[in-house]
Amino acid sequence: MILASNSQIRRTMLEQAGVGFNVRSPDFDEAAVKAGPDLGGEQLARRLAESKAASIAADDCDWVIGSDSTVTVNGQRYSKPRDREEAATHLRAFSGQIMELASAVALANRGRIDWSYAETARLKVRPLSEEFIQSYLNQEWPEVGYCVGVFRMEGRGVALFERVEGSHFTILGMPLLPLLGALRERGIIAS
C-alpha cells in the first residue's frame, strides 16, 4: 500500500493503527483543483484527496491512499500561513469563531478512485489575546506553518479551543476509522 502524502501526522496515524505502507509524494496540479469550480470545504478536501490518490496509482497497481484537509472560518477558506506574520493574522481572524475543519481520504487502485470519504469537525476557538498569540507562536512556529488551521492538536494547539465537535482523526487531518473500515472490507488489512 502507498500513502500519497508528505504529511508526518498522516504517516503517524497509519503507523499507530499497525498498517504497513510506503510513502510517495503525490504528483498533481493542486492549484488547478483549487482554481476549479467553487466547492465547499468538505467537497474540496475530497477532490484533493482523490486527486492525490489517483496521481500515484497511474503507474502502479498497488492500493493508494490520498488525504487532504481544508479550513473554513466565516465562509472564508484559509491556506497554510506563508510566514509567522500571516500565521498571527490567521489566528486573529480565528479568535472567538467557529473553525470548520474538513478532512477527506480516498483509495485508488490503478488510477481509479474506488472509495472516498469526507467529514467536517467544528472547533470553537476561544478569544485569543495578542499576548497569547505571540507566546503561542514563540513556541509553535515554524512547525504550525505546515498546518492549514495554524495548530497541532497533538501539541499546544489544544490551548486554542473552548470546545471541539467531531472526530479527532478528522481534526488531525485524515478520517482514520472510516479508512480502516474500507481497508478491512477490501481484505487489505485483517479483520
Added chain:
Amino acid sequence: MILASNSQIRRTMLEQAGVGFNVRSPDFDEAAVKAGPDLGGEQLARRLAESKAASIAADDCDWVIGSDSTVTVNGQRYSKPRDREEAATHLRAFSGQIMELASAVALANRGRIDWSYAETARLKVRPLSEEFIQSYLNQEWPEVGYCVGVFRMEGRGVALFERVEGSHFTILGMPLLPLLGALRERGIIAS
C-alpha cells in the same frame, strides 16, 4: 500545580498543553468509593476524580488536579484486566457492542473541591475475531493492562472501533478542554 495521578497519558496531555505541574500519587481508599452507593459510570468517575484531588490537597495549599475514568458495556462496569486472559475475555464481551467511556476531572484547593467535570464518550466496537484478539494482545499486552477499556487510542486501539462519538481527550482519560478553561478562569494558566 499538582497532578494527582499515576497515569502517563494524563501527564502527556497536560504537558502538550504547555501546563507546568508536579506529579503526586493520590492517597485515598479507591475500593471504599467503588463499594459505596451504586453510581452510574459518569458519576463514579467524577467521585473518583474528586477523591483523588482532595486526597493531596489536605497537606498542601497548591491546586490539585484529580482525574479518573470508567468503562461500561451493556450496563456492566469493567475494571483493568488482571492478566492477558482476562483482557481477552473483556475484548470478547466488548465485540460488536457500544462502550461507554466516562472521564472526569476535578480541581481541589486546600482539600476542598472547587470544580469538577465529567462526560461520556460512546465507542462502537467492531465485531472482533478470536484471531484478531490474539494478534492484538500479542502487540498490546501488557501495556493495555493499565487501561480499563483494554485499548490505547494513541496506539493500536484505533483498530478496535467502527465509530467514535465524543471528545478525544475524554477517550484518552481526562476532559482536557474543560480543565484548561477552568484553569484559565482561575488565573492559573494564561488566557
